[in-house]
Amino acid sequence: MKIDIRQNQGVTILAPKGRITIGEGDVALRQAVHEALKAGNSKLLIDMSEVKTIDSSGIGELVSAFTTVTNRGGKLKLLNLPAKVNDILQITQLITVFDVFDNEAEAVASF
Amino acid sequence: MNPEPHRFHVAIASRFENIELVQVVLQDTLEGLGVGEDDRHWVDLAVREAVANAIRHGNQQDPTKRVDVDFELSGGALVIRVKDEGPGFSPEEVADPLAEENLLRSNGRGLLYMRSCMDTIDWAPHPDGGTEVTLRKRLPALGAGTRAQEE
Numbered sequence: 001m002k003i004d005i006r007q008n009q010g011v012t013i014l015a016p017k018g019r020i021t022i023g024e025g026d027v028a029l030r031q032a033v034h035e036a037l038k039a040g041n042s043k044l045l046i047d048m049s050e051v052k053t054i055d056s057s058g059i060g061e062l063v064s065a066f067t068t069v070t071n072r073g074g075k076l077k078l079l080n081l082p083a084k085v086n087d088i089l090q091i092t093q094l095i096t097v098f099d100v101f102d103n104e105a106e107a108v109a110s111f
Numbered sequence: 112m113n114p115e116p117h118r119f120h121v122a123i124a125s126r127f128e129n130i131e132l133v134q135v136v137l138q139d140t141l142e143g144l145g146v147g148e149d150d151r152h153w154v155d156l157a158v159r160e161a162v163a164n165a166i167r168h169g170n171q172q173d174p175t176k177r178v179d180v181d182f183e184l185s186g187g188a189l190v191i192r193v194k195d196e197g198p199g200f201s202p203e204e205v206a207d208p209l210a211e212e213n214l215l216r217s218n219g220r221g222l223l224y225m226r227s228c229m230d231t232i233d234w235a236p237h238p239d240g241g242t243e244v245t246l247r248k249r250l251p252a253l254g255a256g257t258r259a260q261e262e
Contacts, residue, residue, distance in 0.1 A: 022163050023127030053152070055159050056220040064217040084152055091227045092220055093209050 001025035003032045011108045012041040013079070017050040020058030029058070033065040033076075042074025043111045047104070049080035054088055063094065075099075079107050116185030117144060122177050123162075125170040125195075130162050133180050144184060150250055154189065157228035160221040161193040161244050169195025169242055187253040191246045199242040202234060 001018040014032050019025050036044055046062070054062075062078075069076040077099040081089065089095040101107035121136055123129035137158055141151045162178055170176035176196040183190045206213050208220045225232045229246045237243040 021159065022130065053156065055156060055163070056218070056224050057163070059220060060217040063215055067215055067217075088224075092223065093214060097214060 001028050003028055005032065005036070008045075008104065008108050011043045011045050011111050012036045013045045013047055013104075015047040015050060019052055020054045020061065022055055022057035025054075026057045026061040029061045029065065033068065037069065037072060037074070042069065042072060044069055044074065044076045045079050045101075045104075045107050045111075046076065047079045048082060048085050051082060051085055054085055059088060059092055059094065063097070066098065075111055077101065077107055077110065079104060116183050118184075119182045121180045121182075123180075124174045125166040125172055125176050125178060126174050127163065127166060127172075129178075130159055130166075133158060133162055137180075137182065140182065140184075145253065146250060147252065150248070153228040154191070154246075154248060157225045157232075157246050157248075158191055158193070160224045160228075161191075161246060164221050164244070165193050165195035165197070165242075168200060169197030171197070184250070184253070187250050189248045189250055192243055193246070194237050194241055194243040196241040199234070199236055 001016055001020060001024060004015040004017070006013050014036065016025065016029060020029055033044065066076045079101050081100055081102075086095070089098065099110065101110070117140065119136060119140060121133050123132055134155055138151060138155060141154065146154075158180070162180065165178040166172055170178065179194040181192040202222055205222055206219055208214070208216065208223050213219065222232070225246060229248045231247045233245045235243055235245070
């Protein structure tokens with residue numbers, strides 16, 4: 001899985017592409033979040049628009065990233081959930097945990 | 112006339128990267144049988160979870176132990192069995208991932224995924240040893256036969 005990283009008004013936007021699944025995608029997401037934090041970026045927005053599949057390990061990694069960022073005084077939010085990823089967040093009830101946006105400008109302004 | 116069931120069997124060593132092998136065969140088979148994209152997605156997720164559980168919890172990621180996947184689609188009834196070489200477990204002992212105190216845990220959602228993606232999930236010790244999980248899902252659009260058979 002590839003993760004594009006860019007900045008928008010002080011917010012680091014991570015855009016994973018492909019599958020966030022056990023053994024590869026979940027590790028890539030963990031590393032990308034840790035590197036962003038290490039670089040001093042604590043406002044993280046994950047653009048999910050190109051995520052095709054997210055298994056329970058991938059969801060676990062998202063939760064882990066959320067708690068890590070929050071515990072360090074930062075914020076992690078989600079952008080552009082595909083329908084099937086949204087279904088997973090509903091099933092796992094994590095939709096109540098994450099701030100979710102479908103507009104990048106609004107998401108960035110919310111930090 | 113009852114159409115002949117479609118079956119395949121895949122055996123993999125207990126490495127997470129081998130889940131992709133199962134996924135490729137599964138997706139190719141389901142697509143060839145005319146199963147819609149939504150159903151293919153949810154079945155794929157459930158099987159991923161079952162195989163990942165077999166590798167991680169059943170076989171303790173020991174690559175000398177194998178995971179067997181058996182697929183059967185007959186008259187719109189999809190049955191997939193995933194067998195490991197582990198000692199088994201009790202689903203009742205798995206913490207509820209939807210309980211408020213567990214919501215932010217980073218693991219423990221595999222069974223929830225399987226239950227949500229399929230119609231029924233059952234576990235049983237296999238007569239040859241190990242544990243077998245059986246995932247079932249009705250695919251009513253295929254009940255009268257498969258696209259491949261109709262063409």
